[in-house]
Amino acid sequence: MKIRSEYSLVDFWVKAVTNKNLLLRIDKKTAALLEDLRRLFSEEASEVYLVGGFLRNLVLKKPTADIDLCITGSGQAASAKISGYFKAPQVVLDAGNDVFRVILPAFQLDISGTADITANLTRRDFKLNAMAAPLSAVHQGSLPVQAIIDPTQGLPDIENRVIRVTSADVFSADPIRLLRAIRLSAELGFALDGQTQSLITTHAALISTVAGERIREELLKLLETSQPGIWEKCLELGLLLNIFPELTPCCRHPQPYEHTWDVLEHSIKTMYALDAILGRSVWPYQNPKIITEIYRESGFEKYFAGKISGTSSIRTLTKLAALLHDIAKPQTRSTDPDGRIRFTGHPLEGSRLSSQILTRLRFSKKEILMVEKMVCYHLRPVQMNPDGQLPSAKAIYRYFRDLGEAAESTLYLSLADHLATDGPNLMVANWQEHVNIVAHILSEQKKQLTRLVPKRLVTGTDLIERFNLRPGPRIRTLLGEITEAQAAGEIKNRQEAFKFISQRLEGQA
CATH class of the missing domain: 1.10.110.30 (Hydrophobic Seed Protein)
Structure with a gap:
């Protein structure tokens, strides 16, 4: 694996960090918090240390809202003191190991207790995380490198x-x-x-x-x-x-001739293709122009950055769906008499498998539903254009109705799937057709949103009274048909809605 540095601009800084006379600069907001903490513990006999990832990121000049503290004493008592001072919630992370969390509006503090800081550091995971510095050494927003305790030589690892x-x-x-x-x-x-x-x-x-x-x-x-x-x-x-043991059958599982990679390789490549489409990396198998030509709404980045839970975004869940979208291909595989391989029903079966996996990994119901929909409907965008025609207004309305918040992400997942199918053998005409379909779906849906007024043209009561209908599921169905026709531009006002329903009822008589 070729490693790409995300922090090449600080190479000089990192190489200079072994200079013990160097001062590590702390941003004003973080420095103010550290000063508050220093004063809070100034009369304590115990020493408070900045540790782990916070120090690593400070050396790398990488902004972070996560601050790790270790105190030579009770982590629980220190956490309670911080929680009380800031009037902030306290969370138990690992009571057995004396680890607690205090959540501030702009920061997250993880606090642990120890009897000996050096022994604590040598028990940590990686050398670049096994560093500490006394909180008391921070002065006017600076921390001298010489104050860092580095028993496992983490600083040289950061440099290298x-x-x-x-x-x-x-x-x-x-x-x-x-x-x-x-x-x-x-x-x-x-x-x-x-x-x-x-x-x-x-x-x-x-x-x-x-x-x-x-x-x-x-x-x-x-x-x-x-x-x-x-x-x-x-x-x-x-x-x-x-x-993901459920992915094991996908490993080295062959695909039809149009695929460049086996099922698992294709799934991994789909994640990379999605990263390229989202502007977070490059797709090395084709001219970058094919990515820049993809239609994107003005709120594209905001949409994908949108949170589904406190720690998951639409972007991360779409990447997860990319990994899982073909997971059911091995068990749905069949071969036609002419030798053609098919995976009939793999999206639906894949959505079920995805739900089982994410339930095991304790994803929320909302997160699971989002991934389920993307996996289940990842082929739908290219199935909406029969005979090469662009999708109809009604088909587009139904697509967004059925997929909800996952509708837009599934469109871009379908494009990533296409790129990861062809790889270096992309058929440009087919790709351009796919790009045009996505652009048409998004632009048409934007028009539909302007056609749908906040207030319904007619209500269920209107239909019951006007057409002498009985209350029941049929009313909901008719109202849905009105909304669909309104989105498609077929009806624009109350009178046209009544005429539309009258024709529907006559046709059903």
């Missing part, structure tokens, strides 16, 4: 852009670190050293023993990244199929 374990039992002590190693590699653009990779391979099966919600948290962070080759690395080291 490498991730190394602090000890051989790191992963057996807490298997979530297996996935965290991959995530940090993708997030920072750092390489995993040979020993770390070997240990991940050895212990990969342990990831299945981790609580689903912890895997979900790391997985969503990994999905936020766009590092080329990271999912192949996850597969190579044995993690991907231990997290």
Whole structure:
């Protein structure tokens, strides 16, 4: 896997950080918080340390709202003190290991207790996370490098852009670190050293023993990244199929001639293609022009950044759907008499499998429904143009009605699926037709939104009284047909709505 650095602009800074006279600058907002904390604990006998990822990100000049604190004393008592001072909620993360969280409006503080800071650091996961600095050393928004406690030589690892374990039992002590190693590699653009990779391979099966919600948290962070080759690395080291054993039959499963890659490779490539479409990476198999020609609404970026839960976005869930969209191909495979391979029904079966997987990983009902819809309907955008015609207004209305919030993301997932099907053998005419379909669907839906007034043209009571109908499901069906015809531009006012229903009822008589 070729590692791409996300922080090349700070190379000079990182290489200079071994200079003990250097001052690490802290942004004003964070510095103000640290000053409040320093004053809060100034009369305590215990020492409070800045630790872990916060220090790593400070060295990398990477902004962060997550601040890790370690106190030589009770983490619970320190957390309660901070919570009371800021009048902020306190969350128990791991009572057995004395780890707590305080949630502020702009920051998240993770607080732990320890008897000895050096011993605490040597038990941490990776050397670049095994650093600490006394909170008391922060002065006027600066932290001197010489104040950093670095027993495992994490600073040189940051300089060399490498991730190394602090000890051989790191992963057996807490298997979530297996996935965290991959995530940090993708997030920072750092390489995993040979020993770390070997240990991940050895212990990969342990990831299945981790609580689903912890895997979900790391997985969503990994999905936020766009590092080329990271999912192949996850597969190579044995993690991907231990997290998603349902993908195992997809590995090396052959596809019809128009596909460049097998089912699993295609699914991984679909994630990369989606990243390219979302402007977060490049698609190396074709001219960049094919990506720039894709139609995007003005609210495109805002839509994909939209939150589905506190930690998941439409973008991350669409990438997850990209990974899972063909998961049911092996079990739905059939071969025609002429030898053609088919996967009839794989979207529906795939949505069921996806639901089972995400339930196991403790995704929310809303997140699961979103991914289910994308997997179930990922072929629908290209099935809406019979005989090469553009989709009808009614077909587009039904599409958005059925998919709801997942409608737009599924359109772009279908484009990513197309790119990952053809790879370097893209048929430009077919691709352009697909791009035009997506553009037409989005522009037509925009027109439909302007046609649908907030107030209904007619109500159920209107239909009952006007046409002497009985209350029941039929009324809801007729109202839905009115809305569909209104969206398609076939009716524009109350009178036309009544005429439309009259014709419908006559046709049913």
